[in-house]
Amino acid sequence: YEDIPVGEHLARMDEVSYRITVFGLSIIKDIIPLTLVIVIINIYFAYTHKGLFLTTGMGLFISSIVALFFIPKCIDIARIRNQSYLNINERIHDSYGNLMNIYLNNESKKEWTNYDKNLANFSNIVTSSMMNNRNFIITLSVISFITFATILVVNFRLFQKGSINKTAFITIMMVASYYFGFLSRISRTVPDLIVTSGIIKHSEE
Numbered sequence: 001y002e003d004i005p006v007g008e009h010l011a012r013m014d015e016v017s018y019r020i021t022v023f024g025l026s027i028i029k030d031i032i033p034l035t036l037v038i039v040i041i042n043i044y045f046a047y048t049h050k051g052l053f054l055t056t057g058m059g060l061f062i063s064s065i066v067a068l069f070f071i072p073k074c075i076d077i078a079r080i081r082n083q084s085y086l087n088i089n090e091r092i093h094d095s096y097g098n099l100m101n102i103y104l105n106n107e108s109k110k111e112w113t114n115y116d117k118n119l120a121n122f123s124n125i126v127t128s129s130m131m132n133n134r135n136f137i138i139t140l141s142v143i144s145f146i147t148f149a150t151i152l153v154v155n156f157r158l159f160q161k162g163s164i165n166k167t168a169f170i171t172i173m174m175v176a177s178y179y180f181g182f183l184s185r186i187s188r189t190v191p192d193l194i195v196t197s198g199i200i201k202h203s204e205e
Contacts, residue, residue, distance in 0.1 A: 019200045026193050034186045041179050048168065051154050056179070059147030063140055063187075070136040071194055077129045078198025084122040133191045140187035148180035 046053035
């Protein structure tokens, strides 16, 4: 006879179906359009002047290095967070299933104590996950801002040297502003998407 964690399995099915939906929508609505726009803008910068393209390329390269540093930690925390969430659900299911025995044996206080411990542990894990995501987002946002500022500096110097005309100068400024907005948006989206993928991966194990 094997005790099947019914509460955990039910919570797992509910969680993974929700997360897969969120993941799919985020890919379709955010990641794909933003990636395409960022690629197009980089092609425009490459066509306009190699100095602009080198600036954006370096920004994307540094962002990729930062992502490689944060991604494993995001996934690990997501797995721990999901397991803690599933444990809480299993604990609640067991308590409801044995509700009569708990009250007959006067163990309600003990059950509440155990539940509070599990909830406190889950709360700490969620806080840790949020802090890690915040650091990830801030780091990517800082890189995005530095990239934007550098584009403006390079653009101004190219205009001063006469390498570009006034129309190109203004156009580059406008494109750079949009580019910064797109980078900021994807910087906020990617960390949450990675956490979601970590939860999905753990739920399917």
